[in-house]
Amino acid sequence: MKTQHEVEQFLYRQAELLDSKQWQAWIDLFTDDGVYWMPPEPSHRTWEGMPAIFAEDKNLMRVRMGRVLHPDAWSQRPLWGTNHVVSNVVIVKSSTNEVQVRSRFHMMELRRDDVRHYAGAYTHRLKKTRGGYRIKLQRVDMTNAQAAYDYVLQIWV
Amino acid sequence: MLQERIPDFSKFVEPDRVRKEVYTDAGVFEREMERIHETLWIYCGHESQVPKAGDYYAVQLGRQPMLMVRGPEGKVHVLYNRCPHRGNMMCGDRHGNTGEFFRCSYHAWTFHHDGRLRNIPMMESGYQGTRYGRDNPECSMKRAARVESYRGFVFASLAKDGPALKEFLGASLVAFDDMCDRAPEGEVEIVPNCFRVIQHSNWKIFLENQLDALHPSVTHQSTGRAAHEVEKMIEKKTGKAPLSYHMLSAFATVTIDKWDNFQTINHPQGHCILTGYMGLRPKDPDTLKYEKTLIKAYGHKRMEEILGVNIHHVLIYPGLSVQSPLQQLRAVRPLGVDRTLTEIWHFRLKGAPEAIYRRSLAYYNLVNSPATVVNADDLENFWKCHQGLSSDGGDWVSFARHFGRDIEKDGVVESGPGMGTSEAPMRNQMKAWARYMGNGK
Numbered sequence: 001m002k003t004q005h006e007v008e009q010f011l012y013r014q015a016e017l018l019d020s021k022q023w024q025a026w027i028d029l030f031t032d033d034g035v036y037w038m039p040p041e042p043s044h045r046t047w048e049g050m051p052a053i054f055a056e057d058k059n060l061m062r063v064r065m066g067r068v069l070h071p072d073a074w075s076q077r078p079l080w081g082t083n084h085v086v087s088n089v090v091i092v093k094s095s096t097n098e099v100q101v102r103s104r105f106h107m108m109e110l111r112r113d114d115v116r117h118y119a120g121a122y123t124h125r126l127k128k129t130r131g132g133y134r135i136k137l138q139r140v141d142m143t144n145a146q147a148a149y150d151y152v153l154q155i156w157v
Numbered sequence: 158m159l160q161e162r163i164p165d166f167s168k169f170v171e172p173d174r175v176r177k178e179v180y181t182d183a184g185v186f187e188r189e190m191e192r193i194h195e196t197l198w199i200y201c202g203h204e205s206q207v208p209k210a211g212d213y214y215a216v217q218l219g220r221q222p223m224l225m226v227r228g229p230e231g232k233v234h235v236l237y238n239r240c241p242h243r244g245n246m247m248c249g250d251r252h253g254n255t256g257e258f259f260r261c262s263y264h265a266w267t268f269h270h271d272g273r274l275r276n277i278p279m280m281e282s283g284y285q286g287t288r289y290g291r292d293n294p295e296c297s298m299k300r301a302a303r304v305e306s307y308r309g310f311v312f313a314s315l316a317k318d319g320p321a322l323k324e325f326l327g328a329s330l331v332a333f334d335d336m337c338d339r340a341p342e343g344e345v346e347i348v349p350n351c352f353r354v355i356q357h358s359n360w361k362i363f364l365e366n367q368l369d370a371l372h373p374s375v376t377h378q379s380t381g382r383a384a385h386e387v388e389k390m391i392e393k394k395t396g397k398a399p400l401s402y403h404m405l406s407a408f409a410t411v412t413i414d415k416w417d418n419f420q421t422i423n424h425p426q427g428h429c430i431l432t433g434y435m436g437l438r439p440k441d442p443d444t445l446k447y448e449k450t451l452i453k454a455y456g457h458k459r460m461e462e463i464l465g466v467n468i469h470h471v472l473i474y475p476g477l478s479v480q481s482p483l484q485q486l487r488a489v490r491p492l493g494v495d496r497t498l499t500e501i502w503h504f505r506l507k508g509a510p511e512a513i514y515r516r517s518l519a520y521y522n523l524v525n526s527p528a529t530v531v532n533a534d535d536l537e538n539f540w541k542c543h544q545g546l547s548s549d550g551g552d553w554v555s556f557a558r559h560f561g562r563d564i565e566k567d568g569v570v571e572s573g574p575g576m577g578t579s580e581a582p583m584r585n586q587m588k589a590w591a592r593y594m595g596n597g598k
Binding site for chain 1: 352
């Protein structure tokens, strides 16, 4: 029960950092070799050598953050924000060093006057460290991954 | 009478500017669909998308929903996605395998892969004495008027008459030659994934941006700077950053005046080739290994020729943007006067080392995925463009940069030396557009 509670709190915090646009704090949730991965297809087993919507190590996360924080990132000018709801948290595997968790998310995004919805499943591999959990892998399987994108995703889901 | 109601499109286009209605008028859009997208050769897909008999992909040509399908004899057909009985769409999925024949989900009429009627339930008793039956071609699925492919790339034209595919593509054939020649086996195959992104603007705004050498350092500066910062950090730590960082940081490190070193070569069909790009031929161990496989396949001299081709983009009018050195392409599908879909594909060079595939894949993921760190700012500009053009704040769009300084020879227009940012590609596209929209071919 304690692990379940801690993991849930961690996932909520992850979503909260995205919704409050605390990009650096969000990146800091990852281990040094951590990866954020959004496959285009649920059948994909690895991002290595595969087309991917996102497949980012910390360096690429820094590029993405640097872009959206730059004053000349034109697409960042208009009002936009997101709201994540995370639920259905199930611990799939747990060992002394690592926990594997499945959960569901629903993200609503507002950009100018347009609302978009993205939803799907998170799979997290969380490393237990002295400072709390760190993300080794955040896999995002979006239900609408294969649908045409009306505009693009500028930041992590 | 109809002829009188069609506006004189030549008045919309002047050599150095065009009317805003060209982008925003619904009537113009309908005419474009008829005269351009449902007449010219349009890219359907690659043969390797449909490897087995019965494999199909749905594709939109102009306003027409079509199917590209592989027949049992190996031939690729392009059919209207419509049952001739009551008009039901034949395949509701984007792709799949239809088995040995198409079967309509409404009344079970069946068709061969080339569209010919195979059977109608109780045909004898139901249709005896009527005009319908196996001998009536109207009982078959309608085919695209013309289908041809070049090095595996399938095109269709919905018009009976017109130039053959090779004649229409002309100099832009280099896009497919350059891409396929880079494969030691002389062929590419599809990476089975299509990224689809919709922009809220007219389709021509996308086309014009493809060869606009002035925009990258303005539009993509934020990405260039962010990538350059991280690139420097990685170099400090490990000595060398992956090539993909360099491709992104160039948006910031190549200053605005340097983009004039590009050259555009514009052809009368509306096609355009952009040459003179940054280091796509590095000297790292992966590239050297790749060069060896090319030498084995073609010999040293031919390898140098193949890798010496300096092309960044080939724009094939009216809707295909090919980046041959990176083995990717974007097919432009107009959805409406202010909505455009791009379908983005990546190809694998057959026989090339895995590392070479992964290098271009990194570009595909970073630049062309729906989470692109580059095109997000383009799409923002496209939307703004369309918004502005819809207003009464002005009547014209200007394409006057380096106007009068182009070099024209036998109908081919090149941007002048040191004038790579010339708006020659836009002038050339609109010239072709006016011709297609008028009565000329």
